[in-house]
Amino acid sequence: MSQQPRHRPSKPYRRPQKDPVRILAFEALRAVDERDAYANLVLPPLLRKAREREDFDTRDAALATELVYGSLRRQGTYDAILAQCVDRPLREVDPPVLDVLTLGAHQLLGTRIPTHAAVSASVELARVVLGDGRAKFVNAVLRKVAAHDLDGWLERVAPPYDEDPEEHLGIVHAHPRWVVSALWDALGGGRAGIEDLLEADNERPEVTLVARPGRSTTDELLAAAGEDSALPGRWSPYAVRLAEGGEPGALDPVREGRAGVQDEGSQLVALALANAPVEGTDRAWLDGCAGPGGKAALLAALAAQRGAALLASEKQPHRARLVARALDGNPGPYAVIAADGTRPAWRAGAFDRVLVDVPCTGLGALRRRPEARWRRRPEDLDGFAPLQRELLQQALAAVRVGGVVGYATCSPHPAETRAVVDDVLKGRGGAPVAAEWVDARPLMPDVPALGDGPDVQLWPHLHGTDAMYLALLRRTG
Numbered sequence: 001m002s003q004q005p006r007h008r009p010s011k012p013y014r015r016p017q018k019d020p021v022r023i024l025a026f027e028a029l030r031a032v033d034e035r036d037a038y039a040n041l042v043l044p045p046l047l048r049k050a051r052e053r054e055d056f057d058t059r060d061a062a063l064a065t066e067l068v069y070g071s072l073r074r075q076g077t078y079d080a081i082l083a084q085c086v087d088r089p090l091r092e093v094d095p096p097v098l099d100v101l102t103l104g105a106h107q108l109l110g111t112r113i114p115t116h117a118a119v120s121a122s123v124e125l126a127r128v129v130l131g132d133g134r135a136k137f138v139n140a141v142l143r144k145v146a147a148h149d150l151d152g153w154l155e156r157v158a159p160p161y162d163e164d165p166e167e168h169l170g171i172v173h174a175h176p177r178w179v180v181s182a183l184w185d186a187l188g189g190g191r192a193g194i195e196d197l198l199e200a201d202n203e204r205p206e207v208t209l210v211a212r213p214g215r216s217t218t219d220e221l222l223a224a225a226g227e228d229s230a231l232p233g234r235w236s237p238y239a240v241r242l243a244e245g246g247e248p249g250a251l252d253p254v255r256e257g258r259a260g261v262q263d264e265g266s267q268l269v270a271l272a273l274a275n276a277p278v279e280g281t282d283r284a285w286l287d288g289c290a291g292p293g294g295k296a297a298l299l300a301a302l303a304a305q306r307g308a309a310l311l312a313s314e315k316q317p318h319r320a321r322l323v324a325r326a327l328d329g330n331p332g333p334y335a336v337i338a339a340d341g342t343r344p345a346w347r348a349g350a351f352d353r354v355l356v357d358v359p360c361t362g363l364g365a366l367r368r369r370p371e372a373r374w375r376r377r378p379e380d381l382d383g384f385a386p387l388q389r390e391l392l393q394q395a396l397a398a399v400r401v402g403g404v405v406g407y408a409t410c411s412p413h414p415a416e417t418r419a420v421v422d423d424v425l426k427g428r429g430g431a432p433v434a435a436e437w438v439d440a441r442p443l444m445p446d447v448p449a450l451g452d453g454p455d456v457q458l459w460p461h462l463h464g465t466d467a468m469y470l471a472l473l474r475r476t477g
Contacts (some may be wrong), residue, residue, distance in 0.1 A: 017128075019121060019125060026099060070110050102375055103125070179376070187412070188419075209260065215301060218237070222333075226242070257328055262294040279401075280402050281404030284309055286312075288395055291323055312335070320337065320467060342387070350398060362415075405473045405474075439454040440453065458470070
């Protein structure tokens with residue numbers, strides 16, 4: 001009589017373990033992908049809600065933040081690696097599955113989380129948000145990813161620098177090829193400079209505060225933050241840098257609107273416009289693209305000290321409300337309106353100083369909005385170009401003869417900076433404008449490496465700021 005085969009008893013079903021940190025990170029990535037949201041807007045409310053739980057502490061918040069921003073910054077690199085570990089094109093992988101894989105890849109290759117913990121935590125996340133079937137797929141892929149460290153993978157997926165320098169830098173430093181090319185053109189120089197810039201784009205930026213003149217001081221901000229938690233700014237006399245993990249909303253001056261969060265490059269742009277020499281009166285200032293209000297709040301405070309008034313204009317009503325909130329409590333005269341800067345709601349020649357911080361690709365703020373590098377396309381430049389030129393033309397029309405216009409943009413791309421100014425001054429696409437360059441460099445004292453002028457380009461790797469551009473123009477006729 002033949003012996004019956006023994007059947008191994010099946011393992012009892014184990015309910016997946018919910019990890020609030022990784023579930024939060026997954027939800028943030030889904031919002032970025034599904035709604036074209038920005039992580040710096042999506043993540044804070046998710047963290048505030050999570051902190052209501054007793055089992056979610058400061059370390060959990062820090063890990064969730066690292067998982068979200070690290071995954072977004074390195075997305076292109078991780079895509080190249082995952083493509084080697086998946087048996088189909090990545091475009092055929094469901095986006096939620098790809099988000100879990102990217103989170104897992106970042107834990108394996110971009111953090112110090114042990115390999116077994118990174119894989120098991122990612123598989124548990126997949127079980128919760130995707131189901132057991134696709135969790136097996138995640139497990140198989142991440143075990144392949146774990147076969148090499150990041151340097152080992154880069155040797156496999158990035159072409160040699162000598163064969164294709166832009167593609168090499170793009171994969172190694174997680175930037176699209178066209179962005180590498182554009183930044184390199186703007187920066188000039190050899191390999192060292194562009195690598196320093198790309199590396200700086202992948203670093204978490206400091207939180208920088210601004211003490212609004214006449215309403216707060218840097219000494220007050222430093223005292224409120226504590227001597228071990230803050231440092232004076234590098235360049236702006238109104239800047240204070242918070243230590244990593246500092247919570248600006250916990251400081252009284254910020255909560256009361258007497259200070260705010262503002263990159264030091266943004267502060268320098270506003271200060272340069274405010275301090276540029278003008279001929280004649282200096283009573284009326286305009287911020288023609290004021291949302292969300294950081295530069296407008298600084299300009300309004302400076303104007304109040306000189307007896308000048310600021311008009312802050314923003315096309316989008318919801319952003320105009322943000323501007324009004326930022327200016328609330330300013331001691332001097334100001335007004336906030338929702339108006340289109342290309343269709344002025346003011347008479348020509350009405351202002352002594354005008355700032356237009358124009359809409360752009362945002363390639364200068366990739367440290368803060370890492371997803372923008374993967375979202376933007378070269379053709380976006382053509383979409384912004386007519387608007388940028390029209391806003392500058394209208395700004396020059398709004399300023400009186402002898403007054404000054406500041407053209408600013410958070411992009412170092414040549415097509416959004418010097419090319420726009422040159423075209424407007426030479427009348428390409430319209431009538432020539434009677435204006436002359438004002439050298440912006442002396443208006444940023446002690447700031448090094450400002451180039452040959454007369455305009456200024458700031459850089460993350462050289463100045464620790466966003467890559468802000470500023471051109472100053474004086475109306476001559």
